[in-house]
Amino acid sequence: MARKIIVTSALPYANGPIHIGHLVEYLQTDIWVRFHKMCGNQCLYFCADDTHGTPIMISARAAGISPEKMIEQMHKEHVADFDSFYIEFDNYYTTHSPENKYLSELIFSRLNEAGSIIKRDVEQTYCEVCKMSLPDRFVRGTCPRCKAEDQYGDSCEVCSATYEPRELINPYCATCGTPPALKTSQHYFFKLADYEQKLRELITGGHTQKSVANKLDEWFKAGLKDWDISRDGPYFGFKIPGEEDKYFYVWLDAPIGYIASAKNYCDKISLDFEQLWNGSQYELYHFIGKDIMYFHALFWPAMLMGAGFKTANKLFVHGFLTVNGEKMSKSRGTFINAKTYLKHLDPEFLRYYYASKLTDGIDDIDLSTEDFINKTNADLVGKFANLASRSGPMLVEKLDARLGQLDQRGAELINKLTAERQNIIDNYENLKLAGAVRTISALADEANRYVEQNQPWTTVKTDLEKTRTTLTAVINAVRILTIYLKPILPKYAEKVERFLNVGQLNFRDLEMRLENHKINVFERLFERIDRRQVDAMMEESKQTQSAKPAPVQAPSSEAFKPECSIEDFGKIDLRIAKVLKADKVEGADKLLRLELDVGGPRKTCLAAIAQAYSPEELTNRTVIYFANLKPRQMKFGLSEGMILAVGTGGKDVHILTADPGVKPGQKVL
Ligand SMILES: [Zn+2]
Ligand SMILES: [Zn+2]
Numbered sequence: 001m002a003r004k005i006i007v008t009s010a011l012p013y014a015n016g017p018i019h020i021g022h023l024v025e026y027l028q029t030d031i032w033v034r035f036h037k038m039c040g041n042q043c044l045y046f047c048a049d050d051t052h053g054t055p056i057m058i059s060a061r062a063a064g065i066s067p068e069k070m071i072e073q074m075h076k077e078h079v080a081d082f083d084s085f086y087i088e089f090d091n092y093y094t095t096h097s098p099e100n101k102y103l104s105e106l107i108f109s110r111l112n113e114a115g116s117i118i119k120r121d122v123e124q125t126y127c128e129v130c131k132m133s134l135p136d137r138f139v140r141g142t143c144p145r146c147k148a149e150d151q152y153g154d155s156c157e158v159c160s161a162t163y164e165p166r167e168l169i170n171p172y173c174a175t176c177g178t179p180p181a182l183k184t185s186q187h188y189f190f191k192l193a194d195y196e197q198k199l200r201e202l203i204t205g206g207h208t209q210k211s212v213a214n215k216l217d218e219w220f221k222a223g224l225k226d227w228d229i230s231r232d233g234p235y236f237g238f239k240i241p242g243e244e245d246k247y248f249y250v251w252l253d254a255p256i257g258y259i260a261s262a263k264n265y266c267d268k269i270s271l272d273f274e275q276l277w278n279g280s281q282y283e284l285y286h287f288i289g290k291d292i293m294y295f296h297a298l299f300w301p302a303m304l305m306g307a308g309f310k311t312a313n314k315l316f317v318h319g320f321l322t323v324n325g326e327k328m329s330k331s332r333g334t335f336i337n338a339k340t341y342l343k344h345l346d347p348e349f350l351r352y353y354y355a356s357k358l359t360d361g362i363d364d365i366d367l368s369t370e371d372f373i374n375k376t377n378a379d380l381v382g383k384f385a386n387l388a389s390r391s392g393p394m395l396v397e398k399l400d401a402r403l404g405q406l407d408q409r410g411a412e413l414i415n416k417l418t419a420e421r422q423n424i425i426d427n428y429e430n431l432k433l434a435g436a437v438r439t440i441s442a443l444a445d446e447a448n449r450y451v452e453q454n455q456p457w458t459t460v461k462t463d464l465e466k467t468r469t470t471l472t473a474v475i476n477a478v479r480i481l482t483i484y485l486k487p488i489l490p491k492y493a494e495k496v497e498r499f500l501n502v503g504q505l506n507f508r509d510l511e512m513r514l515e516n517h518k519i520n521v522f523e524r525l526f527e528r529i530d531r532r533q534v535d536a537m538m539e540e541s542k543q544t545q546s547a548k549p550a551p552v553q554a555p556s557s558e559a560f561k562p563e564c565s566i567e568d569f570g571k572i573d574l575r576i577a578k579v580l581k582a583d584k585v586e587g588a589d590k591l592l593r594l595e596l597d598v599g600g601p602r603k604t605c606l607a608a609i610a611q612a613y614s615p616e617e618l619t620n621r622t623v624i625y626f627a628n629l630k631p632r633q634m635k636f637g638l639s640e641g642m643i644l645a646v647g648t649g650g651k652d653v654h655i656l657t658a659d660p661g662v663k664p665g666q667k668v669l
Helices: 020-038 054-063 067-084 098-113 192-204 210-222 250-268 273-278 290-306 338-344 347-357 369-398 408-419 421-429 433-454 464-485 490-500 507-511 531-545 566-570
Strands: 004-009 042-049 091-094 117-127 139-142 169-173 181-190 230-232 246-248 282-289 314-318 321-323 365-367 574-585 588-597 603-607 622-626 632-634 637-639 645-649 652-655
Touching: 004 020, 004 250, 020 042, 020 282, 020 314, 020 321, 020 338, 020 347, 020 421, 042 067, 042 250, 054 067, 067 091, 067 338, 091 250, 098 117, 098 250, 098 290, 181 230, 181 290, 192 210, 192 290, 210 290, 246 250, 250 273, 250 290, 282 290, 290 314, 338 347, 338 531, 347 365, 347 369, 347 433, 347 490, 365 369, 369 433, 369 464, 369 490, 369 531, 408 433, 408 464, 421 433, 421 507, 433 464, 464 490, 464 507, 603 637
Parallel strands: 004 042, 004 282, 042 091, 282 314, 321 365
Antiparallel strands: 117 181, 139 169, 230 246, 574 588, 574 622, 588 603, 632 637, 645 652
């Protein structure tokens, strides 16, 4: 029997464009939704822009437009980006909507009646010039612990201390620079701890993945705290009923936006919303990133329970995207907007690449540009498109575009392909997309081997009917592989459907064979990626974004690497070195060639520090030298060892040095 399923992705914030990090989630969700639709299930995919809060208000002010205008523009951009990546929502709405206002007030009043809301005085930082209370991230100042200047109001990026904004030394408003005042105000709090028992039951009942449950357990142990759900005006959001100048905190009404999007959808097509959202016919799944687990695994289900709404069947949590093993970075050109990507590359390349990496876990996935190019060219071009282009044109040109019948060997190949059906379907269902891709790719190898063995390009000269039989098997293989790939590659599948002259392919079509059938003219499916396209995309990402400050960013605290022994450390030979000479490198604007005195023969080392240091700044500097690193032959010469530095690259590079008194060649212990 067909299942009825509702699926949501986290709502993107209407303060900036969609980038390739966001796309991990929307592509993962879209693939899952398309898979269910292809199984014959009714699957509805709801999402919306998350439009409220101080950052939106401030961005709109800075742009000289109203917040309403700003979120309207951003909505258009987001929709266009999602469309371009073939992400197909059943409804893409906004949290700034009458439905969301109604539902937020409803849920709030029900929580209030249930005794889950209390009022309490809080002391908050307020800017007299901006005439607004300042969220933690909008106050900056000197860290009370390590005295680093220009730190956020809630944590220090230098020493990782966490504190209250009022503990900062010399605090100032991040927007206008004025020292803020302290003001007492009454806020509304949601008593999360009242729901601890029910939440624990929900989580142990398999509400989310094991690794997520473990993290939640830490939070339970630390104790659930009351949650401040109100903000003082001016604020862009929904006013709290009965209040003059207090608003719901954006995080209260954002997830309610899922329900509001569903309600808007139901009203548009006259469906019974109560039945759809709160009835038992529909299963409900939320897809989110691991950065918002606290909100979605604790606050959100507690709010729903308290207000008499049902909770999701499951919360699917995924990891972050890294590019070439590191956090996305504007200076490296790896912070790539959806729009920039689209100027250079086919969206289905990214859909396929992410699918080939995604599992049901919460580990980060890495986009290695090298691997991305190789995999696209090897799999999409070399395996899937190749199979079609080796059979389609020949059939059309030499054999009146007509398929014959499968012989025994052909039938064997096709049976091998369909035998993996359940395996592939299970992998899709359980979000093991990488597993599905691996299997499909191995089956394509099988089909390509069949072509090699039967050599249609040779037999076509002597035996047309034998060739027709061979190509009939190949075309059937193309059809089956396309069904398997269709959730990931919808556009590719559309082209294949046209060329095979068949209707929309679904999983139930796997058992059917295409025989004595006329196909259409072949159209090209994929073009190879050239490295220069990727380079150009990254170069453009640097240009468009390097100057923009990022007002709201999570503090970077990278986890430590696994433990190692002092013996492990002993393998690394670190020495004091003195820079004798530093030179620019012709043709490589990021590199400097350093000549180093390390106590013995001079060493030459190529370092990617030219954007942060001029050659003059480096001459005579003392540096730390990694002496026994295997020398590397680069395009610009041999690089021996390396010097130690901190930073994310580009201008953000800081060389490590030593206190006076050290001599070149001395060992670092
Ligand atoms: Zn500090
Ligand atoms: Zn201010």
